[in-house]
Amino acid sequence: xxxxxxxxxxxxxxxxxxxxxxxxxxxxxxxxxxxxxxxxxxxxxxxxxxxxxxxxxxxxxxxxxxxxxxxxxxxxxxxxxxxxxxxxxxxxxxxxxxxxxxxxxxxxxxxxxxxxxxxxxxxxxxxxxxxxxxxxxxxxxxxxxxxxxxxxxxxxxxxxxxxxxxxxxxxxxxxxxxxxxxxxxxxxxxxxxxxxxxxxxxxxxxxxxxxxxxxxxxxxxxxxxxxxxxxxxxxxxxxxxxxxxxxxxxxxxxxxxxxxxxxxxxxxxxxxxxxxxxxxxxxxxxxxxxxxxxxxxxxxxxxxxxxxxxxxxxxxxxxxxxxxxxxxxxxxxxxxxxxxxxxxxxxxxxxxxxxxxxxxxxxxxxxxxxxxxxxxxxxxxxxxxxxxxxxxxxxxxxxxxxxxxxxxxxxxxxxxxxxxxxxxxxxxxxxxxxxxxxx
Numbered sequence: 001x002x003x004x005x006x007x008x009x010x011x012x013x014x015x016x017x018x019x020x021x022x023x024x025x026x027x028x029x030x031x032x033x034x035x036x037x038x039x040x041x042x043x044x045x046x047x048x049x050x051x052x053x054x055x056x057x058x059x060x061x062x063x064x065x066x067x068x069x070x071x072x073x074x075x076x077x078x079x080x081x082x083x084x085x086x087x088x089x090x091x092x093x094x095x096x097x098x099x100x101x102x103x104x105x106x107x108x109x110x111x112x113x114x115x116x117x118x119x120x121x122x123x124x125x126x127x128x129x130x131x132x133x134x135x136x137x138x139x140x141x142x143x144x145x146x147x148x149x150x151x152x153x154x155x156x157x158x159x160x161x162x163x164x165x166x167x168x169x170x171x172x173x174x175x176x177x178x179x180x181x182x183x184x185x186x187x188x189x190x191x192x193x194x195x196x197x198x199x200x201x202x203x204x205x206x207x208x209x210x211x212x213x214x215x216x217x218x219x220x221x222x223x224x225x226x227x228x229x230x231x232x233x234x235x236x237x238x239x240x241x242x243x244x245x246x247x248x249x250x251x252x253x254x255x256x257x258x259x260x261x262x263x264x265x266x267x268x269x270x271x272x273x274x275x276x277x278x279x280x281x282x283x284x285x286x287x288x289x290x291x292x293x294x295x296x297x298x299x300x301x302x303x304x305x306x307x308x309x310x311x312x313x314x315x316x317x318x319x320x321x322x323x324x325x326x327x328x329x330x331x332x333x334x335x336x337x338x339x340x341x342x343x344x345x346x347x348x349x350x351x352x353x354x355x356x357x358x359x360x361x362x363x364x365x366x367x368x369x370x371x372x373x374x375x376x377x378x379x380x381x382x383x384x385x386x387x388x389x390x391x392x393x394x395x396x397x398x399x400x401x402x403x404x405x406x407x408x409x410x411x412x413x414x415x416x417x418x419x420x421x422x423x424x425x426x427x428x429x430x431x432x433x434x435x436x437x438x439x
Contacts, residue, residue, distance in 0.1 A: 003027070005296045008034030008410035014043045021058060021193045025050050029257070031297050033264050034410035035306025035402060041191045044263035044307075047300045051257060053195040054203060054210075054247050056172045058260040061187075063169055063210055064217035065160030066243040067265075067303070069145075069274035069285065069421075070225045072234035074153040076146040076424065079232070085388040085425040087231050088142055090331070092224060093134040094391060094429040096363065097163070100133040102227075107132065109212075109219040113164075118209045120171050120181045121164075128164045128216060133223040135159045137429035139304075139396060142224060143276065144388075144425035145283060154421050155228045156283060158276055158304075160245060161217040168213050172196070172206045198258065207247075214246060240274045240285055242266060244303035252298055259298055267294065267301040267415055277305045277404030279389065279396060279426045280382055284408065285419040294414040301415050305404040309372065311395035315431070316371030320363050324350065328357035335364075373397045375431065387423055393431025 003022055006015070010032050021042050022028045029049035036045030041057035048058060093100055109132070113125050135142060140159035147154060161168070167182075174183040176194050186192075196203040221241065229236055247260045265273040267288030276283040288299060312318075324341045326332040334354040341350040341359060349358045373394035382389050394400075408415070 004030035004032065006032045007297065008036070008407055010036050014038055017041075017043045017189075018046050018048070021046065021048050021055070024055070024193045024195050025053055027051065029252070029298060031264070031300055033297070033300060033302045034407035035263065035302040035304055037307045038189050039262055040187060040189060041193050042260070042262050045302065046262050047264045047298050048260045049252060049257035049298055050195070050260070051255070052199070053197055054206060054258050055193050055195050055260055056169050056176065056206060057191060057194050058262060059169070059210060059247050060245040060262050061166050061169045062160040062245055063165035064214035064243045065158075065245040066217060066221065066241070067156065067158050067274040067276060068221040068225050068239070068241040069154055069156040069283075070229060070236045071147070071238040072153045072155065072229060072232060073237050074232060074234045075151045076153050077151060079153055081144060081424050082388050084144065084232060085390055085427060088228055088425070088427050089390040091227065091231060092142055092427065094137065094140075094427065096137050096429075098134045098136075099130045102133065104129065104132050104223065107219055109215045112212050112215055116209060116212050118168075118205050121168060121209050121212060124164055124167060131162045131164065132216070132220050133227065134162060134220070135224060135429070136162055139428070141276070141279075141426060141428040142228060143283070143423055143427070145421035146424050148282070148420045148422055153232070153234070155225050155232075156274060156276060156421070157221050157224050159217075159221065161213040162220065164216055165213040168209050172202075172209065175202060210247065214243060217243065240272045242273045250299075252295070257298075259300075261300055263303045264300045265303045266299065267297075268299045269294070271299075272418065273301065275302060275304060275404070275408075277423075278398035278401040279392060279423065280385060280387065280398040281305070281404055281423070283421040283423060284404070284417050285421070286408070286415040287418050289414055289416055291413045293412060297411070297414055301411050302407045305401040306407055307400055308402055309400040311400075312371075314371050314373045314395040314397065314400050315393060317369035319366050319368055321366045322361055322363050324359040325362050325364075326352040326355060326357050327360045328352065328355055331355070332357060373399060382426075388425040390427040391430045392426065392428050396428065
């Protein structure tokens with residue numbers, strides 16, 4: 001593959017996907033990190049250095065997806081992990097379209113959205129307010145860890161800019177195709193890379209919108225981690241925070257490049273990153289090392305373990321249905337069939353027959369045929385490891401992922417491990433939550 005460096009193993013289709021991204025601008029530089037697998041238009045674990053362009057579907061639909069980990073002043077042996085995970089599950093919102101019930105009235109990121117040069121982003125201000133501090137679905141999580149060196153308790157999260165970032169990406173993909181904001185575009189795995197010249201008004205608008213989505217993702221991760229720390233009655237003593245779906249202007253080999261990382265952690269010399277494994281394995285805090293191999297990697301490393309099994313293969317055949325669910329989902333588990341309730345004469349939302357709260361009409365995944373993963377068996381194995389699991393599903397079982405030690409080893413001298421973190425609590429959206437968001 002011309003101008004590309006590959007760490008670890010990569011299948012032919014993933015290599016071809018990166019090759020298409022490099023061919024889009026002559027002389028572009030490329031990297032596949034060891035956690036690589038197919039993405040939408042650009043592979044996850046992929047890094048591309050362009051000279052004149054930015055790529056919205058290179059950055060991805062989940063703009064500024066990333067990780068944040070905070071070390072606390074608590075020792076795990078002094079913490080009731082089961083009780084804490086019960087509280088996390090009640091307090092933090094997981095799932096598609098969930099709203100944060102703890103109102104956040106003031107935050108600098110809301111001012112940035114209100115001043116966005118992109119009218120359509122400004123119009124999403126209320127949605128952004130409602131979803132700030134929510135985690136979403138897919139492989140996004142809130143975890144508790146024990147530092148293997150000294151028993152310190154860490155809180156770690158993984159998620160991005162939620163619906164705000166998704167609509168920003170899809171909107172610019174439509175504009176770049178000559179369509180109106182919100183129009184449908186090719187969002188298949190094999191969609192061609194979309195490049196926008198940075199010296200055009202559209203390129204400048206995308207860059208500004210991407211940075212605003214990045215600030216929103218940072219704010220959300222900080223809020224969730226800090227909320228869990230408050231729930232613990234703890235104090236933060238260290239924080240490691242990175243995007244891994246983003247574009248940066250960086251100097252490499254004496255020239256300025258637009259470095260797009262999708263599912264890749266920036267790892268400049270001395271720069272720290274938090275990298276999670278599967279729900280059954282250690283996470284790590286790493287630091288970039290100044291080494292010739294690091295330069296070849298465009299100072300990038302893995303963002304996680306990397307998938308080896310598709311979600312569909314893991315969970316089996318499903319279909320998407322919509323059903324009424326109690327909006328008071330933290331305290332009420334009521335769910336009813338789609339046709340059982342009707343809106344009132346003035347379009348009033350029906351009420352939950354169990355607790356009286358307003359119902360929500362939500363998409364959920366309904367199982368039709370079994371998949372390759374025996375999820376109940378994995379739940380038992382996770383519990384036997386002493387891990388408190390809330391939510392999750394077959395498509396997040398450890399067998400769906402590579403092993404994090406293997407992909408880290410593939411990056412050899414480019415990084416050093418500072419902390420090994422044993423996972424003791426995992427919270428993520430449940431198996432029946434539909435996850436339409438990509439990358």
